[in-house]
Amino acid sequence: MKFSIEKELGNGRARVGKIETTHGSIETPAFIVVGTKATVKSLSPEQVNTLGAQAVLANTYHLYLQPGEEIMKKSGGLHKFMNWHGPTFTDSGGFQAFSLGAAFNNSASKIGDRNNEDGKIGSADLHHKGTSCLINQTMSRSEAPLFLASSKKKDLLTVSDLNFSEHNQEKFAKVTEDGVEFRSVLDGSTHFFTPEKSIEIQHNIGADIIFAFDECTSPHASYEYQKEAMDRTHRWAKRSLDYHKENNEGGQALFGIVQGGRYEDLRKESAKIIGEMDFDGFGIGGSFDKEDIYTAVGWVNDVLPKGKPRHLLGIGEPVDLFGGIENGIDTFDCVTPTRIARNGSLYTRDGRINILNAKYVGDFTKVDSECSCYTCTNYTAAYLSHLFRAKEMMAATLASIHNLYFIVNLVKEIRASMLEGEFFEFKEAFIKRYYK
């Protein structure tokens, strides 16, 4: 992998560049499309390519569970298996330590909301305070009957009811110094990921850019826990790097991941430690405050070496893309465009809309009059409304094409504005209209 910087903005952080991999190049900044299980949900690779996506990011945990690393290896690798011949990334599975652990059943997202913190206390907060660093993996038995009692079930509860309900409350991941123990979300079987195991699987999957194994913490976690998780992530980074250097057959680049939650000192410490390791690039992960993701990104990028690419994991929204790029991010990935598309939300220049709203039933205009994606070129809002209400599969396809085009193309427009020296004007105009 090679990274080159074409132009830097006057603020000393933002840059236009290019990442070159053995499967082609990525003009940065760029939005990387998420294809967790070796498919971008509801889209063929041809559609993903046509809408302008440059690269796809898949997930180690999910591909390890299904179809399994042996099949991934025998298939000839991710590119061949899924028929995507452009650049690819794999996430290490570290995010699942959060989404299946602390965040499970807990309404926690990796984005914290300062205005609404009291009502949402993550269980990681409640349980990590002991001597162990384990994330609590089950609710206590004394809590279970409360849950059942509120389920409005009139009949007497059977033993199988109890087992089912308790099982339902169980978390699927817990963290130890050596790695993360996972319960398969598919069949409940137990698996253990270490940094070495994650890298080994990622070698078998064969993406161009792979990530070190890390722990993504809840935004509700205390400073002490974030520090503890960060230190552990640093030790895991070194183990990931050592294993990669010993075992990779060339062609795959390894990115280290900066953690540190919402805290400036932790973020800077993490950037320094990870930045000094011999990674090919960096991921910035973990939890952020909603209002200033980019502030945290700025802290980190001022410390990271400039000559290597920085990927902001799991972000974002249009405003986050501007903020991230302005503060030195080269690539992003995010499930939002495809997930909200499947649920009926569509991006427009004037903000998000919900195509299922009654007003679109007879609206024969385009979803976004200024959009030139395949969907907007050929279909009306009324037709999309009909497909969603009829629960037709193509609703997901057309909506995903639109949302991905919107986000991928927005980043391309940002890139163009940077080259023309009009980044800040473009940002202001876009945000003013989108969030009005």
Added chain:
RNA sequence: GCGCCGGUCGGAUAGUGGCUAUUCCAGGAGACUGUAAAUCUCCGGCCUUCGGGCAUCGCUGGUUCGAGUCCAGCCCGGCGCA
């Protein structure tokens, strides 16, 4: 005309004497940031000073401390027999 069965929210249903009438669908709205998500949450009779108050299971009466539930008559629908 006689007999049997049945009328519960826009639709379909659960409920056969007990306090808040169940669930699903359709409908209205919201959420979603490294994907356990084509998912999830909320709303849905009327009034309200937001504490609550008043209604409601085809209609009218009755039995009962208490009726969607039991009884009688009536209305409507289905089936059968004339």
